[in-house]
Amino acid sequence: SAIFVSSPYHMRRIKIMVIRVFEKNDVVFYFIPTHYEKAPAGFWELSSADWKKVAREYGKILWFFVYFPWTK
Secondary structure (H helix, E strand, C coil): CEEEEECCCCHHHHHHHHHHHCCCCCCCEEEEECCCCCCCCCHHHCCHHHHHHHHHHHHHHHHHHHHHHHHC
């Protein structure tokens, strides 16, 4: 088993990457956001800095999906 701890903003990307890379292994994964950086509960609470973090993360997720097929 493995535990992944990161910023709440990174958890979606990390989960996608780990599941794609280790999809054939019989391993249990746990994804836990750090308690030191809180993500807003709803969209109405996002600041402009939060929107930038979200946009960057989706850009990184998109890049992973474009890049990953050539790594196999």
